[in-house]
Amino acid sequence: MEGLRSTPRLSTRYALAGVTALVVALGALAPGAGDPRATAVEQAGATQEPPAQDGAGSTADAAPSPGEVRPRITPATEPLGPVTAAPVPDRGAVSGQISDELDSTWLGGTTRRAVAIRDALTGEPLGDRYSSRLVTPASTTKLLAAAAVVTGLPGDHTFTTRVVAGADPGEVVLVAGGDMLLADGDGDPEAVAGHAGIADLAAQTAASLGSAQGSGEAPEGPVRVSLDLTYVEGPHAMPTWIDRWLEEGYAGRIVQIGRSVDRARPFNPSPRAPEQQVARVFREALAEEGVDVERAGDDDARAAEVQVADDARELATVESAAARDVLALALATSDNAMVEQLARQAAVADGEAADQESVTAWIRRTMVEDYGLDMTGVRITDASGLSDGTLIPVAAVADVLVAGADGSHPRLQEVLAAGGLPIAGYTGTLATRFHLDVHDPAVGNARAKTGTLPGVSSLAGTVVTRDGRLLVYALTADDIDQGAAAIEAASVLDEVVADLARCGC
Numbered sequence: 001m002e003g004l005r006s007t008p009r010l011s012t013r014y015a016l017a018g019v020t021a022l023v024v025a026l027g028a029l030a031p032g033a034g035d036p037r038a039t040a041v042e043q044a045g046a047t048q049e050p051p052a053q054d055g056a057g058s059t060a061d062a063a064p065s066p067g068e069v070r071p072r073i074t075p076a077t078e079p080l081g082p083v084t085a086a087p088v089p090d091r092g093a094v095s096g097q098i099s100d101e102l103d104s105t106w107l108g109g110t111t112r113r114a115v116a117i118r119d120a121l122t123g124e125p126l127g128d129r130y131s132s133r134l135v136t137p138a139s140t141t142k143l144l145a146a147a148a149v150v151t152g153l154p155g156d157h158t159f160t161t162r163v164v165a166g167a168d169p170g171e172v173v174l175v176a177g178g179d180m181l182l183a184d185g186d187g188d189p190e191a192v193a194g195h196a197g198i199a200d201l202a203a204q205t206a207a208s209l210g211s212a213q214g215s216g217e218a219p220e221g222p223v224r225v226s227l228d229l230t231y232v233e234g235p236h237a238m239p240t241w242i243d244r245w246l247e248e249g250y251a252g253r254i255v256q257i258g259r260s261v262d263r264a265r266p267f268n269p270s271p272r273a274p275e276q277q278v279a280r281v282f283r284e285a286l287a288e289e290g291v292d293v294e295r296a297g298d299d300d301a302r303a304a305e306v307q308v309a310d311d312a313r314e315l316a317t318v319e320s321a322a323a324r325d326v327l328a329l330a331l332a333t334s335d336n337a338m339v340e341q342l343a344r345q346a347a348v349a350d351g352e353a354a355d356q357e358s359v360t361a362w363i364r365r366t367m368v369e370d371y372g373l374d375m376t377g378v379r380i381t382d383a384s385g386l387s388d389g390t391l392i393p394v395a396a397v398a399d400v401l402v403a404g405a406d407g408s409h410p411r412l413q414e415v416l417a418a419g420g421l422p423i424a425g426y427t428g429t430l431a432t433r434f435h436l437d438v439h440d441p442a443v444g445n446a447r448a449k450t451g452t453l454p455g456v457s458s459l460a461g462t463v464v465t466r467d468g469r470l471l472v473y474a475l476t477a478d479d480i481d482q483g484a485a486a487i488e489a490a491s492v493l494d495e496v497v498a499d500l501a502r503c504g505c
Contacts (some may be wrong), residue, residue: 020134048264049139049334049429049452050250050386086468088119089505094126097503101496102129106488108455112479116398117500120405120462120470134377134391136478138451139334140458141385143391145343146420147400148329148366150411152346155324159345161196161257163205163282164228164312170221170294172205172315173308174282175228176275178345179320180258180338184281187318192325193260196318198278202285204316209291222294225283226304227275231256232295232345234354241385245336246270251386252337254344263335270337279303324411328420331449334430336384343383359383367396369394371403385451397460399473403470421447421461424497434494442467442494442502450490455480457489463497466504473500 094117102140107113114135117127125131129260159178166173177197185285187197209223236253237246245251255274260279264270271277280301287293295301320326323342344354347362351439360380367373373396381387422428425435429450434443448461460474475496480489 026502041355048250048252048266048336049450050245050454051266083457086465087465088122088124089126089465089469089503091124091126091320094500094503097505098127098496098499101492101499102491104339106478106480106485106487106492107477108479108481108485110479114394114474114476114478115496116394116474118398118472120402120472122496123399123402123406126471128395131395131474132393134379134393135393136453136456137385137390137392137397137476138453138456138458138478139336139385140397140449140460140474140476141380141390142331142334142339142383143397143400143449143460144367144380144392145339145383146327146378146415147371147403147409147412148363149327149342149346150324150409150415151366151370152350153323153324153327153342153412154248159323159326160203160318161318161320162314163201163316164308164314164435166224166226166306166312167309168224171226171242171306172209173226173228173306173312174201174257174279174303175308176231176255176257178231178256178319178341180255180263180274180341181260181320182258182278182318183260184285192321192329193263195321198259198281199285200318202282202289202291204318206286206289206291208315212229222292223286224294224304225259225279225286226306228277228308229256229275229305230307231275232348232354234344238340238356238382238384238387239431240356240381240389245386250336251384252335254337254340256341258347264337273302276302324414324418327415328418331415331420332422334429334450336386339384340382356382367400371400371409373399385453394460394474394476401460401462401472401474405470416447422447422449424494433490434498436491436494439491439494441497442498445501446497448497451476452486452490454482455486457486457493459490459493459497461497463500465500466502471500473497 095335102113102115110131113129114131114133115127115129120124161179162175164173164175168272181193183194183197185197185199187200188194234254241251247269249264249266252270253274257278258274259277262270262274283293284350327342330342333351343359347359348354352358352362360382363383364375364378364380368375379389379391381389403409404416422430423444424446430448442463446461446463448459451458457477457480458476463471465471475493477489480486
């Protein structure tokens with residue numbers, strides 16, 4: 001991955017533009033935009049996509065939140081018609097609609113601007129430029145990973161965290177089960193992050209230990225907390241990630257048990273041992289429940305790592321949110337660690353090994369066998385798109401989105417409808433995008449997965465045309481300049497989508 005460098009700030013339409021109030025026409029909203037599940041991702045916080053460069057100016061730092069600058073959407077005066085009733089746009093008209101923006105010099109090398117536009121219901125190509133060329137997709141790789149994950153993990157699957165009696169007297173063991181979004185306190189059944197709570201585990205454990213007093217199974221002396229981390233074991237980071245992504249919080253550590261508050265955010269990295277932080281909070285919660293806990297107040301105490309017996313006595317259990325909602329949250333916030341963790345779990349559930357090569361080979365194979373994609377020449381280095389070496393044509397990304405829109409893959413459709421594709425100008429990684437007047441037709445209408453790496457800007461999702469037809473698009477420019485050019489390139493891609501939204505083609 002190329003080094004990052006500072007570049008003088010450019011006086012341009014986007015890099016120095018102020019955020020203005022946006023008036024959203026409800027008639028532009030995509031079907032399902034009012035789905036309350038789509039708002040579940042808003043609790044997630046900052047994106048974990050890496051910066052495009054060091055030192056480039058960004059209006060996002062000083063801009064007010066979308067909620068501060070946008071009015072509430074007014075009720076519809078006329079119901080939206082089904083997208084199936086709208087005409088399929090003319091291919092030549094679509095290409096002409098977006099040609100000026102695609103010729104922008106901000107997008108870098110002319111042969112590195114890859115575009116695939118499809119009718120979402122038929123898959124018919126409506127606009128292509130270098131769509132079969134292998135390009136660096138950045139985080140739009142996550143769409144392929146998500147499409148694979150849903151084949152291995154049913155949408156209503158939940159991840160169980162347990163506490164069991166240990167083999168040694170006085171030992172209780174926290175058993176990882178794939179939930180890296182535990183709340184410190186009580187779980188919130190309406191939330192995705194924090195759906196299950198460590199305090200709930202502690203309360204159940206204390207009750208179980210108390211009821212064991214009469215049976216003679218209660219421990220004598222202080223309780224000691226250990227960890228069983230054998231569930232889907234794997235490294236905390238992909239070997240192909242650079243240290244900077246972890247150190248600066250653009251990727252968290254990949255764990256099978258973790259606290260929601262320990263998720264990495266830019267310049268706020270995750271702890272070096274997130275599992276130990278769960279054990280620490282659990283010890284403290286047990287002490288608050290009146291349990292005599294060994295070294296309960298010592299922040300430096302490390303829980304021993306053990307493997308429990310299959311027949312270990314269960315003391316407590318909590319369940320995560322549904323897998324579809326966890327995956328939607330991971331996509332919407334572009335959480336690299338969460339996507340890697342979910343892909344690892346899904347591959348293992350499908351009978352594969354948990355190492356990086358096995359998981360990425362499984363993703364690639366699933367695209368061929370379950371989605372019928374042509375993966376000739378495609379290289380997938382990791383599930384998140386963060387590593388060097390991944391090369392995917394935008395046609396493949398668009399084909400995955402068609403599969404998630406046309407009803408042929410309902411599990412993927414559920415994830416995207418649950419908020420996996422953020423809403424332009426409002427949620428997830430699109431909350432600070434589409435903020436110029438020229439972007440207005442796409443605001444509240446378009447949904448997309450973003451992708452950002454040094455020299456790369458990608459955008460892939462859905463948009464409803466002025467005539468009411470649902471389109472799919474996948475856009476990548478992987479030869480853009482450093483500095484503020486990266487911000488300008490993202491603005492150009494936003495305008496391409498806005499052009500599709502205003503298209504009466």
